[in-house]
Amino acid sequence: MATTSDPLGIDLAVSGDLDPNFRLCHGAENLSNALCRRLSCTAGALESIGDDPAYGYNLPDQLNLDTSDDSALAIINASARNELLKDPRVQSLTTQAISVPD
């Protein structure tokens, strides 16, 4: 990687799972991965290790809701957006939650 520093950070490429080649990523990819991880973490789970107690919104847990219901989908969408806006690298953001058949 030519980039040795990046305002959006450099980290291991982890999206769902760790890249088998331990590839690094930076820029928008790194930011996007970090945002995905926010949505995989249960709120408050990091508090026990002394990290940000406000980090996290567990989106997979919301799959138990009836996402065919517009109001449930609206709540999920708003909650996810709120969580993503906590990342200090994000200046503004829109989200669109879409329910898809299994």
Place this chain on the structure above:
Amino acid sequence: MGLILKIAGESSEGDFDFVASVNDMTVDRLKQGMPSDAPATQGEIVGTTVTVVSQSGAGGPSILSVSGGGGGAQTVQPDLDGLYSSDVAAETLLKQVLADFSGITGTTAAVAFSSYVRAMGGATGTFRLRVGGTDGVADGTLVATLTVTSTSYQMVTGTGSVAKPVGLALVKLTAQTSVTGLDAQIKSAVAIFT
């Protein structure tokens, strides 16, 4: 049913967008740089929210430092730092902290209230600094007000004064948007009482 999330945002390095897939265990980034048809305006976003986007330190009330001393005039600077957003048309409490006014001399406390603020989509954002009132409620004595119509952050300053509270009192930061669903956002607020 499954769930996907289309995300489009702006960072200090420019626009970004991606699609995330939600499965039973994780949220995976599916695609970067999607042809985005995500909502283009705040008005298209479903849900009505008041967002504490970020704030330093723990949330909730806290005792605030009083600076000065040494025989000189003291100031009170409540910790109002953070990034907050509200798309609610009613005045809404964003943050409250306890401040100790006992070090301020005289019967009146003057305040300089400054922050970076913006409002989305042509709405007017109104941000108020209040003192006193009920815990957790957007009330209390109005001390200073900031308004903004710009969609980019502007530094705005207001001044005011309030009868000096006796000892500890709540200092509250509230927000109000003129159009429900269009965000009024505030960050890096500072209020200095003298």
